[in-house]
Amino acid sequence: xxxxxxxxxxxxxxxxxxxxxxxxxxxxxxxxxxxxxxxxxxxxxxxxxxxxxxxxxxxxxxxxxxxxxxxxxxxxxxxxxxxxxxxxxxxxxxxxxxxxxxxxxxxxxxxxxxxxxxxxxxxxxxxxxxxxxxxxxxxxxxxxxxxxxxxxxxxxxxxxxxxxxxxxxxxxxxxxxxxxxxxxxxxxxxxxxxxxxxxxxxxxxxxxxxxxxxxxxxxxxxxxxxxxxxxxxxxxxxxxxxxxxxxxxxxxxxxxxxxxxxxxxxxxxxxxxxxxxxxxxxxxxxxxxxxxxxxxxxxxxxxxxxxxxxxxxxxxxxxxxxxxxxxxxxxxxxxxxxxxxxxxxxxxxxxxxxxxxxxxxxxxxxxxxxxxxxxxxxxxxxxxxxxxxxxxxxxxxxxxxxxxxxxxxxxxxxxxxxxxxxxxxxxxxxxxxxxxxxxxxxxxxxxxxxxxxxxxxxxxxxxxxxxxxxxxxxxxxxxxxxxxxxxxxxxxxxxxxxxxxxxxxxxxxxxxxxxxxxxxxxxxxxxxxxxxxxxxxxxxxxxxxxxxxxxxxxxxxxxxxxxxx
Amino acid sequence: xxxxxxxxxxxxxxxxxxxxxxxxxxxxxxxxxxxxxxxxxxxxxxxxxxxxxxxxxxxxxxxxxxxxxxxxxxxxxxxxxxxxxxxxxxxxxxxxxxxxxxxxxxxxxxxxxxxxxxxxxxxxxxxxxxxxxxxxxxxxxxxxxxxxxxxxxxxxxxxxxxxxxxxxxxxxxxxxxxxxxxxxxxx
Numbered sequence: 001x002x003x004x005x006x007x008x009x010x011x012x013x014x015x016x017x018x019x020x021x022x023x024x025x026x027x028x029x030x031x032x033x034x035x036x037x038x039x040x041x042x043x044x045x046x047x048x049x050x051x052x053x054x055x056x057x058x059x060x061x062x063x064x065x066x067x068x069x070x071x072x073x074x075x076x077x078x079x080x081x082x083x084x085x086x087x088x089x090x091x092x093x094x095x096x097x098x099x100x101x102x103x104x105x106x107x108x109x110x111x112x113x114x115x116x117x118x119x120x121x122x123x124x125x126x127x128x129x130x131x132x133x134x135x136x137x138x139x140x141x142x143x144x145x146x147x148x149x150x151x152x153x154x155x156x157x158x159x160x161x162x163x164x165x166x167x168x169x170x171x172x173x174x175x176x177x178x179x180x181x182x183x184x185x186x187x188x189x190x191x192x193x194x195x196x197x198x199x200x201x202x203x204x205x206x207x208x209x210x211x212x213x214x215x216x217x218x219x220x221x222x223x224x225x226x227x228x229x230x231x232x233x234x235x236x237x238x239x240x241x242x243x244x245x246x247x248x249x250x251x252x253x254x255x256x257x258x259x260x261x262x263x264x265x266x267x268x269x270x271x272x273x274x275x276x277x278x279x280x281x282x283x284x285x286x287x288x289x290x291x292x293x294x295x296x297x298x299x300x301x302x303x304x305x306x307x308x309x310x311x312x313x314x315x316x317x318x319x320x321x322x323x324x325x326x327x328x329x330x331x332x333x334x335x336x337x338x339x340x341x342x343x344x345x346x347x348x349x350x351x352x353x354x355x356x357x358x359x360x361x362x363x364x365x366x367x368x369x370x371x372x373x374x375x376x377x378x379x380x381x382x383x384x385x386x387x388x389x390x391x392x393x394x395x396x397x398x399x400x401x402x403x404x405x406x407x408x409x410x411x412x413x414x415x416x417x418x419x420x421x422x423x424x425x426x427x428x429x430x431x432x433x434x435x436x437x438x439x440x441x442x443x444x445x446x447x448x449x450x451x452x453x454x455x456x457x458x459x460x461x462x463x464x465x466x467x468x469x470x471x472x473x474x475x476x477x478x479x480x481x482x483x484x485x486x487x488x489x490x491x492x493x494x495x496x497x498x499x500x501x502x503x504x505x506x507x508x509x510x511x512x513x514x515x516x517x518x519x520x521x522x523x524x525x526x527x528x529x530x531x532x533x534x535x536x537x538x539x540x541x542x543x544x545x546x547x548x549x550x551x552x553x554x555x556x557x558x559x560x561x562x563x564x565x
Numbered sequence: 566x567x568x569x570x571x572x573x574x575x576x577x578x579x580x581x582x583x584x585x586x587x588x589x590x591x592x593x594x595x596x597x598x599x600x601x602x603x604x605x606x607x608x609x610x611x612x613x614x615x616x617x618x619x620x621x622x623x624x625x626x627x628x629x630x631x632x633x634x635x636x637x638x639x640x641x642x643x644x645x646x647x648x649x650x651x652x653x654x655x656x657x658x659x660x661x662x663x664x665x666x667x668x669x670x671x672x673x674x675x676x677x678x679x680x681x682x683x684x685x686x687x688x689x690x691x692x693x694x695x696x697x698x699x700x701x702x703x704x705x706x707x708x709x710x711x712x713x714x715x716x717x718x719x720x721x722x723x724x725x726x727x728x729x730x731x732x733x734x735x736x737x738x739x740x741x742x743x744x745x746x747x748x749x750x751x752x
Binding site: 308 | 569571572574575578580581583588589591593596599600606607613616617619621623624626629631641645649650651655656657664680681686687690692694696707733735738742745746
């Protein structure tokens with residue numbers, strides 16, 4: 001078999017094999033069951049709670065959970081602005097990098113608290129080491145916050161009637177210390193021993209074999225890269241992210257980093273099965289997600305390995321495939337696999353430049369973010385999927401003339417209204433902002449000439465990709481876009497902020513309202529949700545919402561690009 | 566909201582100390598046992614620092630194996646891809662000129678044998694590797710420039726091929742810096 005194809009099969013199989021036990025472990029954590037690691041983590045967590053004056057056993061209802069989440073995020077946002085705008089004169093800045101301007105700091109701060117990690121700066125020159133460490137902190141706590149709200153929804157889905165849904169801080173701290181921390185330590189140490197730097201020394205200088213003087217950026221990179229991959233963050237230490245040879249030194253680390261991208265998102269699905277004691281439901285959800293994932297992955301791998309038809313027209317060889325924007329040590333198959341894993345999960349790290357993917361490869365990456373729930377971000381990916389489940393339950397209930405019930409709770413008008421608004425929010429915000437920027441560019445191409453790095457359909461694709469990535473809280477980009485200007489900083493900042501918190505508030509509200517309702521035991525009239533038929537129904541809902549709302553925009557971008565050649 | 570402000574502030578402070586401080590220092594401390602203390606592995610020739618093991622550098626002389634085109638000019642203080650779409654007409658002209666240049670310097674090479682990686686930009690602008698095919702088509706030029714037999718250089722290239730991981734996963738590749746250092750040793 002082709003060694004590139006066997007490489008990506010290995011990555012996927014390895015991820016699933018690791019995700020099943022990890023999911024069981026995460027399930028135990030959120031249930032409050034005992035685990036083998038309690039002897040280390042109980043004292044650690046208690047120290048966190050004691051120092052913060054938090055009573056971790058005080059139960060909250062869904063509204064209190066959201067207030068706790070939003071309050072702590074406000075604190076994080078203010079803290080990020082403070083550091084990013086002052087890091088120039090603060091310590092840990094051996095390269096003398098400047099502080100950020102207000103609009104870049106606004107964008108970057110929101111980007112990291114919202115788990116997006118869209119970067120309108122380059123790590124080598126745009127932040128100090130202190131800035132990097134602060135951003136790394138947000139990579140832990142924004143991921144932990146996403147997992148915590150997911151735990152709230154899991155808890156609310158249990159078969160009982162209650163308003164008490166656990167303690168937000170408890171879920172949050174547990175997610176950070178017991179899941180993200182140990183995994184990050186393992187990944188970071190493996191990276192360090194493969195050559196990724198972890199030093200506080202500044203740039204080094206040498207004279208190359210040919211006699212050029214070269215400066216080399218370094219820094220405390222390994223610690224950040226680990227959590228960047230695991231927490232579906234994606235904000236790299238260096239400008240080109242995991243395409244950088246220090247950030248991702250070889251094929252082995254590429255496997256490690258790529259497995260880390262989808263490990264926790266998949267594990268969360270299995271955690272759900274464990275918590276609800278409904279393994280079959282978990283497998284149905286995993287199945288739907290995996291079918292969607294493979295449908296995006298296969299054409300991308302095929303197109304990238306086949307190579308660019310425009311390059312082929314120049315009559316040179318493409319033995320590997322399309323190599324523009326890719327690294328030889330990964331090759332097109334592993335680059336395509338990364339492009340899809342990173343976009344279906346809201347991670348957003350890259351090991352190849354997405355702007356230079358073949359037209360259809362770039363489209364699959366965009367579609368992954370447009371759906372945003374084929375695995376999805378840590379925690380929040382399941383919340384997006386939950387919305388689609390609610391809609392599918394309602395529609396299929398109406399189709400067969402049964403009361404729409406999900407896990408013993410009746411779904412009524414109020415929940416449906418919330419679910420519909422949240423499902424439509426994502427396409428609405430992406431398309432309206434893309435329309436706005438396209439309008440500006442089309443009416444004054446001279447003023448905005450610096451925006452686009454490519455003409456025509458592909459240029460439109462750069463703008464569409466940027467807002468899709470912002471709204472999906474992904475953070476990757478068609479990086480040719482000249483996005484380091486106030487217009488993009490501010491509009492993307494607003495999109496990231498709203499598209500982080502509305503899709504959290506909606507599902508938590510629905511789950512909270514449902515949890516309070518009377519539990520109706522399963523009967524012959526109940527619509528079964530852990531069947532293949534229902535899985536197909538959910539998939540259809542996702543396909544219709546994504547296809548119908550985004551198809552026109554994709555037709556103007558990558559599809560036209562593909563056919564025009 | 567009021568009752569949450571104080572816990573939020575305190576908890577944030579604790580996470581700052583723990584994740585920015587303790588976690589970072591732990592990884593840093595273990596890194597002291599890693600190759601070159603986690604400062605990036607370097608390569609020296611005759612006790613002179615000539616580069617970083619993992620980072621590619623510019624090779625454009627006829628006597629060396631060329632590395633891939635770099636949008637960052639192999640300036641490792643930054644990193645960048647071209648971010649050009651594969652259908653962009655200006656970009657395609659750029660690639661065409663790289664093919665032409667390559668053919669001028671390698672007159673014995675047939676155009677259809679040029680592998681695309683040697684005329685397209687890498688993702689990082691610091692790609693340390695080229696494909697095996699990209700090395701092989703440069704052998705004739707280097708043999709002539711250096712006045713060494715093609716067989717000898719071909720044998721050297723063969724020793725520098727890095728197989729896929731465990732022979733099963735990933736691509737074959739050649740590290741350009743390593744290859745050129747060995748080339749200079751060849752007499």
